[in-house]
Amino acid sequence: MNYGFTDFLQLFGSLGLFLFGMKVMSDALLNLAGDRMRKILATMTSNKYMGIFTGFLITSVIQSSSATTLMVVSFSNASLLTLTEAISVIMGANIGTTITAWLITILGFKVSMSAIALPLVGFGFAFTFSKKPSLKNWGAFIIGFSILFIGLQFLKDAVPDIKSNPEILAFLTSYTDLGFWSILIFLLIGTLLTVIIQSSSATMALTLIMTAQGWISFELAAAMVLGENIGTTITANLAAIVANFQAKRTARAHFLFNIIGVIWVLILFYPFLKLVTWVSLKTGSDSPYLTAAAIPVAISLFHTIFNICNTFLLMWFIKPIAKIVERLVPEKEIVEKEMDEPKFLMNSVLEFPETLIHSLKNESKYLFENSILEIVSKAMNIISTDLKSETKIKKVVKKNKQDLKTDVDNLYYTKVKNIYGKIIEYATKGQSSLKLTQNQTKEISEVKLANRVMVEIVKNCVGLNKNVTKYFNSENEFVKKEYYKYRKKIAKVIRVLYLFAEQDEKDKYYLKLSKLKQEAEQEYHHSNESINSLIRQNLISVSMASSLINDNDTVNDIIKKLITVAELLFTTKDSLLENGT
Structure with missing residues (x-):
């Protein structure tokens, strides 16, 4: 295999550039819309429908489900959100995160952004000289957006060429022909990658590149997407380690919601893939089973349909989920002390x-x-x-x-x-x-x-x-x-x-x-x-x-x-x- 340590470093650096672009873009959007988004989060979660819409809206705007879930955990920690409200927001955030996948699929695979990404960096940089904070943030957003797709292009180039390295497929064959066990293995790979990288968007990008290059089949890519949905819950659970029981409950609810979704999709895995294929064909795309180039679109469809269906299914069980989480994380009463220590300030x-x-x-x-x-x-x-x-x-x-x-x-x-x-x-x-x-x-x-x-x-x-x-x-x-x-x-x-x-x-x-x-x-x-x-x-x-x-x-x-x-x-x-x- 003609793929050395230098090539691996280039792949690692490309991933870092992609993540950096994602962070710059997300931070700029948070600065631009963060105040409004947090105000919406604190006031628009009175019922499950508004909670789901709020979670979807915030994640769609700030382009980071992790930022949304961390915000929800912080708000739960401060008792700004009840457990049921937090669960509904997280459900909406799971749908909102599919927007990122579509951006990567359409602009990264269907449209070549590499030709205009670098000029966009220069255009965005000019905005950073403005005295107005809003224009500076727009400049940072444009720079982050461009760097993200420059990183994606580098990622696609850094992934080894299968034609030059056919032994890669031979290596993967030992894991791809195990039937349903292969599905579970790649689900675990998707989970571990997301935990390590701490970004479901980056793992999604890697998955899409692997499918576009013909590394893995549509089925295994779908399994990785399911794994990413489990791995993305780790961020909130890590943040809740030092928080109070309310924040821990919110983080556990996020994990439970995604686990339940993954389980029922695994049970109906092949019929569900047929549904996605049917929708893909109806939208004018080729079958992901026949054309490797059609898999990125199909995977984005799979990701979207899965999260919408999972939310629609489980939104009727928010209270039972809350009760399960309350049992898993029992309430800890405020320790009765003399008033020499704060009860709510941390x-x-x-x-x-x-x-x-x-x-x-x-x-x-x-x-x-x-x-x-x-x-x-x-x-x-x-x-x-x-x-x-x-x-x-x-x-x-x-x-x-x-x-x-x-x-x-x-x-x-x-x-x-x-x-x-x-x-x-x-x-x-x-x-x-x-x-x-x-x-x-x-x-x-x-x-x-x-x-x-x-x-x-x-x-x-x-x-x-x-x-x-x-x-x-x-x-x-x-x-x-x-x-x-x-x-x-x-x-x-x-x-x-x-x-x-x-x-x-x-x-x-x-x-x-x-x-x-x-x-x-x-x-x-x-x-x-x-x-x-x-x-x-x-x-x-x-x-x-x-x-x-x-x-x-x-x-x-x-x-x-x-x-x-x-x-x-x-x-x-x-x-x-x-x-x-």
Whole structure:
């Protein structure tokens, strides 16, 4: 065989050039359409039909099923997508990846791109001098697109010529005449090649070249395509190794979906190939069993029909697939720790603006519900769990008669400070390293603002708690009654906040919060008449009066800030910024 080490290096280099062109093209398309695609992915997956269409659309646009599946895994990791939504998107992505195969088949085999590819590189390079990022990305896309087909041409030239090396076929014969075992062997070869190269498009290109050169038959090429569909799932599973259980479930679902598809096609392998041959003949192509030149088109048809049929068949079983995956990857609950470690923030969320913003909000919501509201409750000598019950507020406030001995400063250092620092750190990293839209920058700024307000609430609670503790069981019934009113007032707000955060009827509870905030605003600017009356009648001491007046403002300030945080984190309404307060 006249094919030496230098020739092998040339084949290896050609494959590298093809992959480089694919990466440059895909990255440029991601820069051009990535923001829109991710927005579509986050909002257009409400049902399986939209999910499938979204997966198809994204993969067709960015020309990379791996990029789509990695995006889906990241979104699942950040809880932006449910498991069923993620499965439907992956189904669509499998159909979308067939577009790449058709591009290679039509432009790489039916049309000679080599004559115009090099001039296109020069044309695309001229765009890179533009000051506009969009034109630069279009230039990169044209360059990547051209390099891809230059690499494909080199690949075709680097593959050994069978006429000059007939012993190649003799070598392959030992693997091609084993009946159905040959099908399984080439399925395994397709899987391994895709795992090694980490690109189903590159493996597809190699398969098409092998068929065009007459190396392998239509049947064996189809088997390799099935193997590629298994191998392409490895990328997502590797990415999910360090992710949470939700991302692992998504990756396993991708693997399961493709495995099921491969199994049923293997069972109906020869009838399925006859169907593809019939479609090929109907579209004006020759039979892939008679003409080697017709095999690339037939393989692209096989790839397309397989993915469409598999999606149409399994789309009715998304929920059963989800249940199987849930059993394979059991749910891991959030480890209950002190609030000194983040629950939702990890390095992987910094990959996309959407995952970062979602994780920042989740972390901030968790901090607000599980620490801030608890600290405020304890500062007012109220057990927070009682406020989550259906017990009337009066009974809850009266029930807590013992001093809880709350150390607000200690609670801040153990439950708030570190996690607050992490939220600000991740928000700042995202703002400096990610390409953010104006709305995304605003969202991150609102999260940072909400966290600063939370810290202010805790600081406000320090002095208030001292006076609540001091006058909690005072012998002076009048001052005791006033602090009871303060406790009741805050308890009422916290209960509504818990309901607002946990219930679906946001509008209902938002109206209640707006009313409570308005009341606090009014009382914030006007001293409580009952305090003035107590002072005039000398029913309380000067120090008591001073504490009541100051704490009246503090209570109303805390109420305003608590509701402001809820507005920033749980709604799109933004009264704090609108009012400029």
